[in-house]
Amino acid sequence: MYSFAQTVKKEFLVLYKFRWVTYSFVSSNLKMRYKRSVIGIFWSMLGPALNYLIMGLVFSLLAKNSMPNYFAYLFSGAAFYNLMAAVINNGPYVFIHNEGYIKKIYLPKSLFVVNLVLMETINFMFSVGTLLLLGLIFNQYELSLSWLILPFVVLFAILFVFGLACILGVTCVYFRDINHILPLVMQASFFATPILYAVEALPENYQKLVRLNPFYYFVETFRSPIFLGQLPPLSDLGIVIGLSLLSFVIGLIVLKLFDNKIIFKL
Amino acid sequence: MININNVSLAYTIHHERSHSLKEKMINLFHKRKYVEQSEETFWALKNLNFSVHEGEQFAIIGKNGAGKSTLLKVISGILKPTKGSVEVNGSIQPLIEIAAGFNPEFSGRENIYLNGYMLGFSREQLKAKEKEIIDFSELENFIDVPVKYYSSGMSVRLAFTIATSVEPEILLLDEMISAGDAGFIKKARSRMESLVKRAKGVVIVSHDLQLVREFATRAVVIDKGELVFDGDPNQAVDKYLNL
Numbered sequence: 031m032y033s034f035a036q037t038v039k040k041e042f043l044v045l046y047k048f049r050w051v052t053y054s055f056v057s058s059n060l061k062m063r064y065k066r067s068v069i070g071i072f073w074s075m076l077g078p079a080l081n082y083l084i085m086g087l088v089f090s091l092l093a094k095n096s097m098p099n100y101f102a103y104l105f106s107g108a109a110f111y112n113l114m115a116a117v118i119n120n121g122p123y124v125f126i127h128n129e130g131y132i133k134k135i136y137l138p139k140s141l142f143v144v145n146l147v148l149m150e151t152i153n154f155m156f157s158v159g160t161l162l163l164l165g166l167i168f169n170q171y172e173l174s175l176s177w178l179i180l181p182f183v184v185l186f187a188i189l190f191v192f193g194l195a196c197i198l199g200v201t202c203v204y205f206r207d208i209n210h211i212l213p214l215v216m217q218a219s220f221f222a223t224p225i226l227y228a229v230e231a232l233p234e235n236y237q238k239l240v241r242l243n244p245f246y247y248f249v250e251t252f253r254s255p256i257f258l259g260q261l262p263p264l265s266d267l268g269i270v271i272g273l274s275l276l277s278f279v280i281g282l283i284v285l286k287l288f289d290n291k292i293i294f295k296l
Numbered sequence: 297m298i299n300i301n302n303v304s305l306a307y308t309i310h311h312e313r314s315h316s317l318k319e320k321m322i323n324l325f326h327k328r329k330y331v332e333q334s335e336e337t338f339w340a341l342k343n344l345n346f347s348v349h350e351g352e353q354f355a356i357i358g359k360n361g362a363g364k365s366t367l368l369k370v371i372s373g374i375l376k377p378t379k380g381s382v383e384v385n386g387s388i389q390p391l392i393e394i395a396a397g398f399n400p401e402f403s404g405r406e407n408i409y410l411n412g413y414m415l416g417f418s419r420e421q422l423k424a425k426e427k428e429i430i431d432f433s434e435l436e437n438f439i440d441v442p443v444k445y446y447s448s449g450m451s452v453r454l455a456f457t458i459a460t461s462v463e464p465e466i467l468l469l470d471e472m473i474s475a476g477d478a479g480f481i482k483k484a485r486s487r488m489e490s491l492v493k494r495a496k497g498v499v500i501v502s503h504d505l506q507l508v509r510e511f512a513t514r515a516v517v518i519d520k521g522e523l524v525f526d527g528d529p530n531q532a533v534d535k536y537l538n539l
């Protein structure tokens with residue numbers, strides 16, 4: 031335990047030393063995404079909103095659901111799920127796409143994972159910020175004190191996907207074909223997570239099944255303050271914290287174990 | 297300054313170059329073992345022992361595939377030795393695989409910053425060096441264009457200039473870089489020379505035997521991963537020619 035804390039501390043110090051690498055990587059990437067034009071910024075903020083609007087329209091036509099502020103429900107779940115999915119889907123590439131740097135100079139491998147997570151988080155902030163604002167303007171929900179928990183939920187989600195990205199990145203160095211399987215898994219898990227629909231809409235025994243899906247707890251915890259204006263159940267929050275720490279610890283251990291081996295397989 | 301103690305390094309060679317989970321699974325079910333057999337351990341460095349002292353101009357020579365580049369990577373910490381240990385006192389900077397490490401989607405300027413930070417420059421240092429790097433690589437008009445639109449000579453010029461703007465105490469050089477056109481090569485050579493002059497120690501890998509005789513104060517000969525000679529550069533060259 032003690033030595034793990036030391037490892038984490040050392041890792042943070044090293045990452046702090048390379049903070050400018052992260053800064054320049056993330057800012058260049060974001061510039062690439064947003065700078066093309068004013069429409070570019072506009073689009074990347076509104077794109078997700080429109081996307082969820084269409085999804086919501088189609089789904090509410092199909093399912094005839096009668097949730098009053100369904101869009102708030104949909105976007106808060108989907109935006110947060112997409113943050114995690116974006117990191118996870120790019121996870122396999124964290125090392126193989128940085129082969130050039132890894133072979134040229136010794137860099138801590140966690141640096142590449144941090145870059146990915148940070149970039150997607152900033153992206154998420156942009157789109158979720160716009161969406162939250164739109165929701166308030168259109169009276170989908172009200173500001174509430176329970177929103178104060180949102181940054182922490184995001185933080186735990188970040189730890190969770192950081193760990194997964196470490197594991198996926200290392201795995202993909204050895205088994206290149208996981209990047210074909212992963213998007214399918216993530217697509218399936220999007221529909222298996224109550225994002226378009228409410229858990230209560232499912233038959234009893236499926237509701238139990240949903241509780242085996244880790245994304246369910248993250249999405250519920252993030253959505254509860256926005257959609258219901260109240261804190262998530264403590265048990266859900268506990269599971270979120272547990273899963274994040276577990277994933278983070280395992281991810282870091284995997285990374286440390288393979289740090290010096292990755293280069294031989296690139 | 298550099299201590300190499302009983303260093304060995306193994307590469308795993310895959311005869312089937314496919315890293316596929318699918319195949320692993322299939323093989324698992326069919327209990328066929330050919331995937332395991334197609335992996336082979338290759339010792340690129342075998343039990344090397346030597347040290348490089350301050351002020352030395354140290355040369356490593358050997359045939360193609362002898363393990364010279366591998367050795368430089370081990371010294372610089374990019375590769376960890378499979379056995380043994382490497383001690384290095386002083387800041388170190390390898391000049392190898394120079395053209396790697398650009399993000400083709402980023403502009404030249406963005407790559408200067410990204411690479412510069414990786415090499416350990418601070419923000420202020422990079423701001424001060426930026427102009428010099430752009431001038432030396434003669435890329436004023438292209439510096440804000442994504443590197444993917446550069447000719448290969450242009451990206452080598454930029455990469456060379458960035459790499460040689462660090463002034464490490466210990467300089468590792470793998471082959472002299474033939475970067476760009478004749479004019480640039482001349483400039484590049486004198487830049488290298490001044491870098492070498494300022495370094496406390498230099499380790500070069502070269503096939504240019506004349507250069508080794510003139511430049512080196514000590515040389516080792518590596519053959520199939522083994523150290524076969526350590527000492528006077530002229531004798532080393534003779535030894536190498538008789539391999």
Ligand SMILES: Nc1ncnc2c1ncn2[C@@H]1O[C@H](COP(=O)(O)OP(=O)(O)OP(=O)(O)O)[C@@H](O)[C@H]1O
Nearest residue numbers: 307308309340358359360361362363364365366367
């Ligand atoms: N990534 C790798 N995986 C497997 N084997 C490798 C790898 N890199 C190098 N080797 C092998 O290790 C041996 C030494 O290679 P190295 O590049 O160090 O040779 P070198 O002395 O620099 O040769 P050259 O004079 O051609 O530059 C070679 O037999 C090469 O095939």
Ligand SMILES: [Mg+2]
Nearest residue numbers: 364365366470
């Ligand atoms: Mg070589």
